[in-house]
Amino acid sequence: MKPLHFSPSPRTRLSPYFERTVEAGVTSVTVYNHMVLPSAYSGPRAEYDALINGVAIWDVAGERQVEITGPDAERLTQYLCTRDVSRMQPGQGRYTFICNYDGGILNDPVLLKLSDNQFWLSLADNDIGLWAQAICKEGGYDATVQEPDVSPMQVQGPKSIELIRTVFGDEIAELKYFRFVETELDGVPLVVSRTGWSGEFGYEVWLRDHSKGVWLWDRLFDAGAAHDAIPGAPNQIRRIEGGILSYGTDMDPSVNPFELGFDRIVDLETADDFVGRAALEAIKARGVERRLSGVRFAEELAGTATHLDVSVQGQVAGHLTSMAWSPRLNATLGFVMLSAAHSSPGTEVVLHTNDGDFAGVTEPIPFVEPIKT
Incomplete structure (x- = not known):
């Protein structure tokens, strides 16, 4: 077989860290928000071990931002998001949903409030910026919606605090969960936040000048050498253990927040309206017909197959959305979207695969509590 050639273009951009990821031995990539995203270096198990015992550094520049600025920035952000934006302070982040008018989930970003007139939506994988621009125009908001020059990296794992302390000092290292600061390092503008997609203690470092990608990579890895930092990628095993959901896999516009238990x-309770509010009020009043649940299998199952049928008492009752083998729990863990009547913990289910049927038991999410402090 001839080698596969990939041609970067405006539709599939390279991250500011791409050069260093190749030198670091990246073995697999995907495309996320039109940008190449590393998905493996040494392998999920080795990266998992580093993540739960040491520190891993991820290129997540594909986590693109939508920036909302202007006099109506807060009003527009509120109309887009299901969270109460009015209670946020500058320097605070929140996990939120952006829904359509039927209450279906369009994106599940982290929302950052930089000032009263400046917000970032740190996106999952889709073009929600176009949706935000349309809402802004149609609603007559005095605001600007654009993609800023922001390229995040994640520094995750129990030793991340010492790495960040080495680079940025005590004050930033001691940030509280979902708090962030705007800062500079060697004159380069950055944001550092106590956030991440790992279920472990960690940070994100948001580069605000893409030309400095190699510089930032080197600064972080130079500081991480004393802590055996390794390059890594968002880890399927740990995110499932920690109950972290993936847009496009565990949710999409056919799913509403109440079905996820969120x-x-x-x-x-807020007085402000937001897209999908009326539909979500109606859904909450009548109740949901299906719910996402955790599931555990004793066998080690391949973690790439999703949306396989799941049966309860001989009848198909839902489908699998994600799964991975957990080394520390010695089981395959996953998420299943089940009919509400069968979603209670302790329900015996059967997963139907091409390799046969496998018995499992539902349980609450998360399987391992995320480490926040």
């Missing part, structure tokens, strides 16, 4: 992420 009632707390929908602020129906």
